[in-house]
Amino acid sequence: MIYTVTLNPSIDYIVEVEDIQLGGLNRMKRDMKFPGGKGINVSRILHQLGADNTAIGFLGGFTGRFIEDRLKEEDMTTDFVGIQQDTRINIKLKHGDETEINGQGPEISDEEAKQLLDKLSVLLTPEDIVVLSGSAPPSLGTDFYSRCIGICRAKGAQFVMDTTGQALLNALPSKPLLIKPNHHELAELFDVVIESREHLIMYGQKLMEQGAQHVLISMAGEGALLLTGDKVYHASVPKGKVRNSVGAGDSMVGGFVGSLALTGDLLEAFSTGVACGSATAFADDLASREQIQRLLPQVSIQEL
Numbered sequence: 141m142i143y144t145v146t147l148n149p150s151i152d153y154i155v156e157v158e159d160i161q162l163g164g165l166n167r168m169k170r171d172m173k174f175p176g177g178k179g180i181n182v183s184r185i186l187h188q189l190g191a192d193n194t195a196i197g198f199l200g201g202f203t204g205r206f207i208e209d210r211l212k213e214e215d216m217t218t219d220f221v222g223i224q225q226d227t228r229i230n231i232k233l234k235h236g237d238e239t240e241i242n243g244q245g246p247e248i249s250d251e252e253a254k255q256l257l258d259k260l261s262v263l264l265t266p267e268d269i270v271v272l273s274g275s276a277p278p279s280l281g282t283d284f285y286s287r288c289i290g291i292c293r294a295k296g297a298q299f300v301m302d303t304t305g306q307a308l309l310n311a312l313p314s315k316p317l318l319i320k321p322n323h324h325e326l327a328e329l330f331d332v333v334i335e336s337r338e339h340l341i342m343y344g345q346k347l348m349e350q351g352a353q354h355v356l357i358s359m360a361g362e363g364a365l366l367l368t369g370d371k372v373y374h375a376s377v378p379k380g381k382v383r384n385s386v387g388a389g390d391s392m393v394g395g396f397v398g399s400l401a402l403t404g405d406l407l408e409a410f411s412t413g414v415a416c417g418s419a420t421a422f423a424d425d426l427a428s429r430e431q432i433q434r435l436l437p438q439v440s441i442q443e444l
């Protein structure tokens with residue numbers, strides 16, 4: 141079983157305006173609401189690929205109910221801890237460019253936090269993969285991911301880590317199956333400016349030396365790199381019109397993990413990840429199975 145853990149889910153409120161006037165009255169051209177948060181997005185893509193998974197994490201209030209209802213409508217399996225406060229709403233403003241305003245997240249009590257850790261302890265087995273994705277609400281403290289990873293290790297489950305900064309660096313010695321920084325996040329991790337593909341690879345290799353089993357470096361429309369063992373692969377991305385790239389990175393993680401679980405083939409997983417990312421970027425909501433299948437033949441992989 142694959143479990144996705146979303147400590148900080150969100151309703152993604154996509155707002156489209158013709159032109160933004162700061163300090164003035166703006167009228168929306170179009171708006172959409174989607175269940176969001178990194179692990180939830182991964183789960184929705186896994187579901188499209190037919191990979192068995194359960195979405196867990198924290199949900200609360202009317203916003204939490206919206207997310208739970210939408211996931212149930214899609215026939216997804218969920219096992220969230222209910223919390224007192226409202227799940228956040230993240231604003232994704234489209235004004236020619238994409239501007240994101242993400243919330244800090246709700247207050248989570250010690251008792252609610254403990255319920256999630258207990259759930260992981262009860263559920264996990266050595267056959268499982270746990271996808272730990274996204275930010276943690278500040279009230280959980282800085283070591284909550286480390287505690288989740290501790291449980292994965294104690295239960296013999298593999299884990300994937302898709303977060304940024306110190307939480308990601310702290311996870312590396314525990315040998316995550318996969319990490320997926322984008323090229324900007326990779327530069328921020330090392331506090332450097334990265335100007336070439338060679339540099340991206342060099343910094344990706346540093347993350348492997350620190351413990352990551354596989355490193356996926358996504359570069360939006362510029363393709364992606366996969367570092368595995370002593371090999372490096374580049375994938376081209378399909379061409380298309382970007383409609384909403386929110387969730388493209390999560391879709392890539394979902395595609396990679398789902399395909400790896402279903403086929404055991406790393407390069408197949410890499411192409412599926414790229415196809416899922418691009419299919420989501422070219423859609424309003426996350427990609428559907430059909431949209432992913434259509435793009436898959438357009439992804440070509442080359443060993444560098």
Ligand SMILES: Nc1ncnc2c1ncn2[C@@H]1O[C@H](COP(=O)(O)OP(=O)(O)O)[C@@H](O)[C@H]1O
Nearest residue numbers: 322358359360361364377388389414417418421
């Ligand atoms: N403009 C684009 N054109 C084609 N594919 C894209 C585009 N933007 C994102 N993708 C796809 O989604 C993947 C992840 O996107 P990226 O923006 O790098 O991740 P993140 O959302 O984590 O920042 C890319 O590797 C690519 O497959």
Ligand SMILES: O=P(O)(O)OC[C@H]1O[C@](O)(COP(=O)(O)O)[C@@H](O)[C@@H]1O
Nearest residue numbers: 176177178230274275387388389390
């Ligand atoms: O937990 P964070 O870092 O605030 O990110 C959450 C946001 O990122 C998303 O998961 C999308 O992430 P990606 O575009 O990187 O795939 C949104 O659904 C959500 O609003």
